[in-house]
Amino acid sequence: MSGHERHDERALPSGEEEPMTAAPLAAADRWLMRACLWLPLAALLLFFALPMGFIAWRSLMQDDGGIGFGNYLALLDTPGVWQATRNSLGLGVATTAITLLLAFVLAYGMDRTCMRGRRFVAAALTLPLLAPSLVLGLGLIFILGRNGIVGQLLGIRPDIYGFHGLLIADVLYALPQAVLILRAALRCADARQYEAAEVLGATPWRQFRDITLPGMRYGLLSAGFVVFTVTITDFGNAVVIGGDFAVLATEIYNQVSGQMRFGIGAVVGLLLLLPAALSVWIERVAAQRQAGIGAESAQPPQPRIARGRDGLYAIACLGIAGAICAVVATVILAGFIRLWPYRLDLTLKHYDITVSGGYASLWASLAVSLIAAAAGTLLLFLLAFSVRRLAGWPARAATLLATLPVGVPGLVLGLAYVFAFNEPELPWGALYGSLFLLAMCNFYHYHTQGYVSMATGLRAVPAQLEEAVAVLGGGVGRLLADVHLPALRITLWAVAAFLFMRSMVTLSAVIFLVTPERSLSAVTVMRLDEAGFTSQAAAFSTCIMAVVGAVALLLHRLTSRGRTR
Amino acid sequence: MSLEIRNLHKSFAGQVALERIDLALDGAEFVCLLGPSGCGKTTLLRIIAGLLAADRGSIRLNGRDLAAVPTRERGFGIVFQSYSLFPHMTVAQNVGYGLAIRGVAPARIAERVAGLLATVKLAGFGERYPGQLSGGQQQRVAIARALAVDPALLLLDEPLSALDARVRAELRGELREVQRKLGIPTLMVTHDQDEAMVLADRVVCMNRGRIEQSGTPQELYEQPRTRFVAEFMGHSNLLTPDWLQHAAPSLLAGMPADLGPAGAACVRPERIALTPGAAGGGRIVEVAFMGNFKRVRLEWRGRELLAEVSSALALRPGDPVSVDIAAQDCAWVMA
Numbered sequence: 060m061s062g063h064e065r066h067d068e069r070a071l072p073s074g075e076e077e078p079m080t081a082a083p084l085a086a087a088d089r090w091l092m093r094a095c096l097w098l099p100l101a102a103l104l105l106f107f108a109l110p111m112g113f114i115a116w117r118s119l120m121q122d123d124g125g126i127g128f129g130n131y132l133a134l135l136d137t138p139g140v141w142q143a144t145r146n147s148l149g150l151g152v153a154t155t156a157i158t159l160l161l162a163f164v165l166a167y168g169m170d171r172t173c174m175r176g177r178r179f180v181a182a183a184l185t186l187p188l189l190a191p192s193l194v195l196g197l198g199l200i201f202i203l204g205r206n207g208i209v210g211q212l213l214g215i216r217p218d219i220y221g222f223h224g225l226l227i228a229d230v231l232y233a234l235p236q237a238v239l240i241l242r243a244a245l246r247c248a249d250a251r252q253y254e255a256a257e258v259l260g261a262t263p264w265r266q267f268r269d270i271t272l273p274g275m276r277y278g279l280l281s282a283g284f285v286v287f288t289v290t291i292t293d294f295g296n297a298v299v300i301g302g303d304f305a306v307l308a309t310e311i312y313n314q315v316s317g318q319m320r321f322g323i324g325a326v327v328g329l330l331l332l333l334p335a336a337l338s339v340w341i342e343r344v345a346a347q348r349q350a351g352i353g354a355e356s357a358q359p360p361q362p363r364i365a366r367g368r369d370g371l372y373a374i375a376c377l378g379i380a381g382a383i384c385a386v387v388a389t390v391i392l393a394g395f396i397r398l399w400p401y402r403l404d405l406t407l408k409h410y411d412i413t414v415s416g417g418y419a420s421l422w423a424s425l426a427v428s429l430i431a432a433a434a435g436t437l438l439l440f441l442l443a444f445s446v447r448r449l450a451g452w453p454a455r456a457a458t459l460l461a462t463l464p465v466g467v468p469g470l471v472l473g474l475a476y477v478f479a480f481n482e483p484e485l486p487w488g489a490l491y492g493s494l495f496l497l498a499m500c501n502f503y504h505y506h507t508q509g510y511v512s513m514a515t516g517l518r519a520v521p522a523q524l525e526e527a528v529a530v531l532g533g534g535v536g537r538l539l540a541d542v543h544l545p546a547l548r549i550t551l552w553a554v555a556a557f558l559f560m561r562s563m564v565t566l567s568a569v570i571f572l573v574t575p576e577r578s579l580s581a582v583t584v585m586r587l588d589e590a591g592f593t594s595q596a597a598a599f600s601t602c603i604m605a606v607v608g609a610v611a612l613l614l615h616r617l618t619s620r621g622r623t624r
Numbered sequence: 625m626s627l628e629i630r631n632l633h634k635s636f637a638g639q640v641a642l643e644r645i646d647l648a649l650d651g652a653e654f655v656c657l658l659g660p661s662g663c664g665k666t667t668l669l670r671i672i673a674g675l676l677a678a679d680r681g682s683i684r685l686n687g688r689d690l691a692a693v694p695t696r697e698r699g700f701g702i703v704f705q706s707y708s709l710f711p712h713m714t715v716a717q718n719v720g721y722g723l724a725i726r727g728v729a730p731a732r733i734a735e736r737v738a739g740l741l742a743t744v745k746l747a748g749f750g751e752r753y754p755g756q757l758s759g760g761q762q763q764r765v766a767i768a769r770a771l772a773v774d775p776a777l778l779l780l781d782e783p784l785s786a787l788d789a790r791v792r793a794e795l796r797g798e799l800r801e802v803q804r805k806l807g808i809p810t811l812m813v814t815h816d817q818d819e820a821m822v823l824a825d826r827v828v829c830m831n832r833g834r835i836e837q838s839g840t841p842q843e844l845y846e847q848p849r850t851r852f853v854a855e856f857m858g859h860s861n862l863l864t865p866d867w868l869q870h871a872a873p874s875l876l877a878g879m880p881a882d883l884g885p886a887g888a889a890c891v892r893p894e895r896i897a898l899t900p901g902a903a904g905g906g907r908i909v910e911v912a913f914m915g916n917f918k919r920v921r922l923e924w925r926g927r928e929l930l931a932e933v934s935s936a937l938a939l940r941p942g943d944p945v946s947v948d949i950a951a952q953d954c955a956w957v958m959a
Contacts, residue, residue, distance in 0.1 A: 083677060085694045523704040523781075526675050527766075529695040530702040531722035531773060541721075545712040 084535075091535045092445060099442035100457065105487065106499045107464055107506065110475035117478045118325035130322035140327060143310035147291045150222065150306060151334075154229045154290040155283050161230065161379055162237035162282060168372035169238075170245045171271075173364045176377050183380035184235040186387045189607045191564040191581035193295030194600045196228040197588060198386035200300060201393045201400075201597070208389070211400040220302030228296040231383055233286040240285060244278025245271075250360040277345035284338035292331060292468035294567040295581065299588055307331060308470055308567070315474060315571065325478065328471040339466040387604075394598035409598040415586045416578055421602055423494060424580035428562035430498035432555040435509060438502075439554060443513040444543060465507030469568030476500050477571045492577060497569055501562040509554045516550030517543070549618055556614040560607045625686065625776055625809050626650050627672070632681030634667055634833075641667045643833045645681065649777070652807040654800070656820040659830035660856070665813045666781060668830070672811065673779050674698050685776065701770030701808075705782040707762040709754040715741070715765050716750035722773035740768040743802055760791035767799065771806065778803070780812035784819060796822060817857050821845070829853050845892075847955050854890040854957050859919075861896070861929050862888040862957065871925035877951050884959045893919065895953035896931040900939065904946020911939050922947070 084092065121129035134140055165184070169177050187195060203209050203219040210217050248270070256266045294308040301309060307327060315324035393399045397406045412418060446457045464472070480491040490496040502509075520543060528538050544551075566581035573582050580603050587596035632645035642664045649655055657665040670676040672683060674695035683690045690698065701722075709718050717724075719740055720733040728736075741747050744764040754762050763783060770778055783799070784792045800823050803810050814820055820827045821841040828838045831852045837844055841857075848854035851862060868875050868889065875889060898906070898920065906924040913935060920931045920939060924947050931947075933939070 083674065083692050083694045085696060521706060521708055523706050523708040527702055527704065527708045529675065530673055530700050532696045532725045534696055537725060541710060
């Protein structure tokens with residue numbers, strides 16, 4: 060009994076400030092809990108809410124110095140923007156339609172057939188995520204461009220720049236994300252529904268129509284909106300392979316970086332929020348409905364062998380996966396070829412990059428990504444941990460704030476950072492141009508995905524284990540060390556790796572923030588390509604992919620080992 | 625040790641979870657909070673543990689108000705239905721966890737852990753991980769972990785509900801044995817009346833956020849004060865005065881004068897004597913063979929009764945029987 064009698068002499072903290080329903084906490088625990096909540100919330104406000112406020116405010120600042128809707132009206136007189144909007148919408152719709160079709164074939168093939176090569180397809184689908192999006196555009200140019208291998212072999216000079224090239228590149232880029240969503244939806248199905256239908260005499264086609272498709276409708280809807288958003292906000296491919304085909308992402312860049320029309324840029328940026336926000340909202344609704352479909356005890360259907368079907372799916376899926384591999388492999392190969400596609404002898408000379416700052420930006424990207432991964436994982440963990448302890452409207456408000464960043468395209472976030480932080484006289488202006496600010500921009504760009512992973516991981520932590528620690532005399536520190544960190548070890552590594560990898564390859568969020576002295580790797584690839592050093596761009600891309608691929612492999616080994624234990 | 629709960633109230637979003645709870649625990653008592661799911665028993669346990677705060681009312685431990693004492697400083701032990709062991713710690717580390725928090729020397733922890741593991745019949749299991757143990761073994765570890773800190777009060781939240789019937793019966797016996805031996809005051813939440821009857825010195829029967837009745841298992845079974853207790857603690861026949869008036873007026877002899885409008889006589893099924901024969905006016909409706917007894921539904925004087933008789937008695941649906949109920953076997957429920 061000596062253990063806890065010691066505590067009796069302490070002055071007991073009064074519980075007045077606590078809401079009546081919450082259990083009392085020791086004073087030290089209360090302060091620790093507050094810090095756990097307010098540190099990430101303050102960062103979220105400073106590095107997300109504040110810049111978004113600035114971009115909204117900037118859109119109202121007119122060139123004549125007044126405040127009003129002048130910029131919005133000026134938009135009407137900017138024909139380029141309207142053309143770009145039409146182009147973006149058309150491209151978005153076409154990309155979405157094609158991507159959904161292909162993604163469905165891939166998802167269905169991998170989860171519902173016994174086709175061969177499922178592991179290869181899955182591996183191929185991770186490739187686009189390992190590289191900056193523009194690498195796909197770059198690869199297409201090496202294959203189908205004016206100086207591409209196809210034109211060389213056939214003796215023609217095809218024109219890939221513009222709508223078609225952009226369409227292919229965007230489809231390849233968006234495909235993995237769509238497959239991920241559709242596979243998740245497919246896995247929600249319950250084998251017993253199919254068994255019941257089978258017993259009742261339904262044909263495979265009827266089962267597909269009556270069970271599979273209805274079960275997938277929210278997945279299809281949400282995948283569609285994600286693809287649409289990714290397409291109309293992607294900057295890298297538009298700039299590399301878009302040619303004269305102006306889209307909103309390039310238009311906003313031209314308005315701001317080319318013509319210094321910041322007000323118009325802010326307005327277009329806010330316009331880009333609309334489809335993204337809509338898509339996020341639809342996805343949330345879809346996710347809730349989807350959750351309602353899957354029963355708690357659902358058993359995923361096990362595919363049976365059907366030669367003809369399996370063969371057809373194998374041909375289609377391996378074809379698509381092969382195309383992705385070919386594009387990425389071409390980029391890697393082109394980096395080693397003396398003069399693509401004319402002099403095909405191997406060389407390392409393209410790796411001797413001296414233009415556009417050389418490899419300095421790769422090291423900068425590494426530093427930024429490490430900061431983003433470390434700081435981001437810590438902040439996300441603290442936020443998810445403390446939001447779990449909130450109830451009622453504060454919990455809902457914090458969750459909403461944490462999930463808002465996903466609705467903000469990288470380009471818009473980057474522009475917002477320029478408005479908020481390129482202000483030397485403001486206290487936070489000192490951050491401008493620092494690696495830390497770039498890291499924060501990348502972290503908050505991907506904040507929501509990280510937060511969702513973290514919250515999902517935390518949900519697996521049994522609440523009663525936390526309570527057992529409290530009853531046995533452990534405080535918040537013990538809770539973190541003995542319950543959460545061990546339970547979340549793999550989640551923490553996965554979130555850190557995710558932030559690191561996205562940070563290494565993202566272009567759109569940082570394109571406005573980089574300076575000639577402090578560039579990042581994806582920007583360097585773009586600059587090399589713009590300057591006509593395509594082989595060097597390929598070599599540089601290969602370096603990025605090597606780093607990101609190594610991290611992805613490490614993560615894969617870590618998680619598969621964690622699962623078998 | 626004495627725990628005293630006075631006039632406790634708790635509601636969730638306007639929904640009343642606990643109302644006017646008064647409860648006292650003394651000495652080394654084993655008290656069961658018994659009730660159907662949603663009756664507030666777990667809420668009450670969590671408030672006592674400090675995992676929830678009450679809206680109103682007081683909890684005192686040895687005279688000291690616990691309202692502002694955080695869970696971690698209350699010095700209780702708790703065992704949950706879901707074992708809740710640390711998966712990355714060995715059995716010994718799990719059991720010694722509370723002592724480690726209190727800064728006890730490792731050698732003393734090891735000694736204490738070894739003793740406790742022997743008490744819960746897991747000697748030699750110290751180096752294993754929870755994942756390598758069966759459900760019953762894991763729950764023993766959880767019990768040892770809760771006991772290790774010499775808790776002022778041991779709280780058990782449906783600790784046996786996740787186990788197989790056989791393991792449950794076995795662990796039930798051991799739990800009682802350990803609790804008697806160590807003399808630790810214990811409060812257990814359960815929805816299983818058999819469990820409550822076997823384990824408890826005192827059963828606190830709860831319904832809709834209120835305490836219906838509190839007493840020894842025998843008191844609750846033989847003298848239920850409310851219809852709810854009569855029906856929750858085993859089977860019962862609730863005979864209204866109106867019906868008794870014309871069907872069996874002799875049983876009204878012991879009726880209290882202040883019986884409420886919902887009052888009735890509670891007759892347990894095994895107290896109804898059946899004799900096969902046409903004269904009695906009863907007719908068997910259904911017979912369920914339960915092994916050591918038969919549970920019989922029968923028609924008698926315009927209502928259905930439930931009786932339990934020896935399985936040696938040959939009864940079939942449709943058979944005529946005569947029915948005997950003694951006045952002293954009627955317990956009068958007031959509401």
